[in-house]
Amino acid sequence: MAAKILQIENLVTTFDTAEGGFNAVDGVSLYIEEGETLAVVGESGSGKSVTALSIMRLTPPNSSKIEGAIWFEGKNLLTLPDDEIRQIRGNKIAMIFQEPMTSLNPVYSIGSQIGEALITHRGLSHSEAKAETIRLLEKVRIPTAKSRIRDYPHNFSGGMRQRVMIAMALACNPKILIADEPTTALDVTIQAQILDLIKSLQKEEGMSVLFITHDMGVVAEIADRTVVMYNGEAVETGATADIFAHPKHPYTRALLAAVPRLGSMEGRKRPMRFPVVNRVTGECDVPVEVPDTVKITQRPLLEVKGLTKRFDMRSGILSPVKGRVHAVENVSFNVNVGETLALVGESGCGKSTTGRAVLRLSDPDSGTLALNGVDLMKLNKAELRNARRQMQMIFQDPFASLNPRLSIGAAVAEPLLANKLATRSQAREKVADLLRQVGLQPEMAERFPHEFSGGQRQRICIARALSLEPGLIVADEAVSALDVSVKAQVVNLMLDLQARMGLGYLFISHDMGVVERVSHRVAVMYLGEIVEIGSREAIFQNPQHPYTKRLLAAVPVADPTRRPERRAALNGEIKSPVRSPDYVPPVRQFRQVSPGHSVMVSYDELMPN
Template sequence: MTRTDAATNPSKDPVLSVENLTTSFLIDGAWKPVVRDISFSVMPGETVAIVGESGSGKSVTSLSIMRLLQKDMSRTEGRIMLGGRNILDLPESDMRRVRGNDVAMIFQEPMTSLNPLFTIGDQISEALLCHRPMSKAEAKAETIRLLDKVRIPSAASRFDEYPHRFSGGMRQRVMIAMALASRPKLLIADEPTTALDVTIQGQILDLIKVLQEEEGTSVLFITHDMGVVAEIADRTVVMFRGEAVETGQTEDIFLRAKHPYTRALLSAVPMLGSMKGKPQPLRFPIIDSTTGLPDTPVEGASTVAESRPILEVKNLVKRFDIHAGLLGRLQGRVHAIENVSFSLQPGETLSLVGESGCGKSTTGRAIMRLIEPQSGSVVLNGRDVLAMDRKELREMRRTMQMIFQDPFASLNPRMTVGAAIAEPYLEHKLGTANQARDKVAELLERVGLQADMAARYPHEFSGGQRQRVCIARALALDPKVIVADESVSALDVSIKAQVINLLLDLQASLGLAYLFISHDMAVVERVSHRVAVMYLGEIVEIGPRADIFENPQHPYTRKLMAAVPIADPTRRHARRNVSSDEIKSPMRAPDYVVAARAYRQVSAEHFVQV
């Protein structure tokens, strides 16, 4: 029976049936329900997606099914039928046998799920020995077979390697191999691709589809990404504030969504190719989750007429020495940035795109001189940043500011957000304490928050609000250039849309220039005037956004675009066959000589490495 047949055959009993599930947490001595009256089922060979933003209750639902919530602080009511048994009634000893044998789970962050002190092979073998009667030799052979199955290259030779030796995508493959060890009937995948680069995400989605077809496993897929839902789910459950607000066939959900919140999620999905024919960046339409009415998308700032660039980077090089052995001898160098050159006009957005390890974040930090490059030049407003002394560098940072990926790690948890925003203003002696308070109130309102929020601490804000606080802090010194390093990659889809709209609004009103660092090609297409594609520390293609997206020339650019999830449910059984090769290492021998690079001009401003 094929996957589609299994999903549509009503005579089959469901693998999982959740009925009136309500999960509550003990808060201040009272039980507070966070998941209310949820019901759904998963049929044999079917993929059901639970979709919603952070705080919607989707992960709590999956942990309730696995009975992994802390007993004394949580209460689960209703029925969870698995294999004809209500697993909520099972003693813990029986539930331990259910986990792994009947149902297995893949978590979002594989590095925290894998024990760094044990080898990959030992950890998968342990799962096999716990659940299946076999010897250690048989477990090792089965582990190697599973690693092969999840497309780990040279599986036998990697049996004795530790998790830190694997890339993020390969670690997630190991987690899938471990989950499949006992051939469970149901696989729960909780945001398994959220933290991954777009090409690695494409590989993992293809892998789950292949394994599902080969093993006939049912999948409960938890995500906030509607593009991923369209690619993988037969049926979809949309959750909002602990309730299932819409359930149905994925195609019906996408084409005929009834609930305003579902329409809001769908409107916020960046669609690759949606900017064709549009010369300028475009705001996302934001739908009010109460009324369901969208606002009108507005074009972002147009590129300023040809003038002197506000930022010029030429032949920038940054290498990290690797020392090893008792004497700490030089063993090699990581060529993080190699002869990177580009310019940025006032009021323009240039996006640096590529996978993790390509050098894009190192480029941003080198330009800010948070790390010291070996050679090259960075000219800001006609002044060489790399030649500046400490005092001049301090003044430079009034003109160029940075927004980091993780807003929680960027803010001092012991400092109110008002104090955090005022700190650079006061440090640079731009005004008095009273003027700083007025500036903070103005900035908070400019980024869509209330002035009275200045007295709150970072933990009292959501992820999207914290990123707005970081943007307000970056604006405190009235900069002309902002380096945005993966500043929206950790945000839910609708919050991402709101923050991007804010950045575009600020660009239009203040004339800001952005160096936008990202691996999300669909977002990059939406916000950019020009795009530079990085691979192994080098820019392999650069040009106007329309040229890069409508006429990509470099194989790596085409690979990045092919991996973007497309929000079209009619394609959910198709596979993109994204190459499963790991990105090559930028580490080179100490005597390595970098080959001279040549570029071919495709059009007036479009260049590709040959």
């Protein structure tokens, strides 16, 4: 048995609130052995991130109190003076945070930020720090590291920024690496690269890893042991394989039941609800296919042909165009009444731009858009405003979508009043009905956005989108930021509303597990182009395009017994969509694999390096 490198005993972290002290972590005890990966899992508010911040003593000193003991190298970290804990923090115990863009200083180059840790903790000279920074960046697989040390955080993609954070964390050869949701905001292929990188570096350096996440697929992929947290307490601890095979606590069973598993829809024709688990008893309902109370018609609700959107790049306002971002290039698809078409791909592939262009929130450069046979491109401002009653959008971040100064009742009623479709008293009645439809209480209408959880806020945004009784809803990463069980509830709600009201969804996502569950058809986007489109069954059971296969191969499998199976190499970076001003896109050729299933055949120059 390996020695324990970190041991936490009865940790209690209390925050001061207006109502008194709140125990965010309540009596947690755990340990990490040398060279092992311990996963701490749970949903938002479970106390897992506060546990990590308590280890690093990064909670606000004036409004929080940490009690218990955290033993490292024979010392209790909670009793050390500030100057001594600073020598441990970032040196012997390093941390990677969830959002690298907020963790990196935007006004300093990444080379100077990594070099600062090397100079401070290891006493290197500037020239030595520069050489070591280049070595670290090469170690985390950043190409042309020597030239990139002068770049700033905004010059890097999300995956590359996370690699920079890992390089910074490894700068002082830490004995423990705390990774707090390091892959949650990343696309599946970038997530796969980061997980593979952490595992490789752990093996090379022999360090221990405390991995914090709510994604059980990631846990199965990387953790030796797992601690499940709920309401500030550690409710279950054990070997990862044992917890997945024989979960004992109801909450653990709830987390595992909410994980979408690729292949679970094989042989099913219609979308399927997620199972709902009682967190108290652990009882799980039987997931059922969504009833076809509204038959999918083959009448196109939305017709998109040759949609193109490019963004000019200039060095100054009056400067000539030096290049163009080809965000969406000659995209065509239909969405039928009562149907969900999923638009999938990684960040930067053009999914969200396509969704915004469909609603003419961003006017396309060319192409045609027709809603119920009406050409949206020919409408003037007043006509477009009327047409938008039939198409609404649900955004990824519900908090940013809601006005913090408006009660949620006012926010849901606003479209009705703005379009003069109801009086104020009629709007109040309509709001109460809409809140009931999305599983909220009518009396909640007087509350403000900050008084709701993330899942509840997303339900409010869905209620607002339904207020005008649209036929089409564009859901732009509408469930990506939600915890697994909340995600299951919101997806089930969307499926039920579709079955009852015949809604057509353009479901934009990079979460292939959810896409398989909710979609009727799938379109795969890469570098602004649709490279494969077909039925959900065709795309998931018989993918043809290399990029589609790459996306599916990157999805973490929630089964620790399959960990030895190495996934396909996914280290290639997505190519840039920036082209010269005189660039003429090639004419693409498509091959029909089966009825309704087409794949691009001229794609060599598109694929990652």
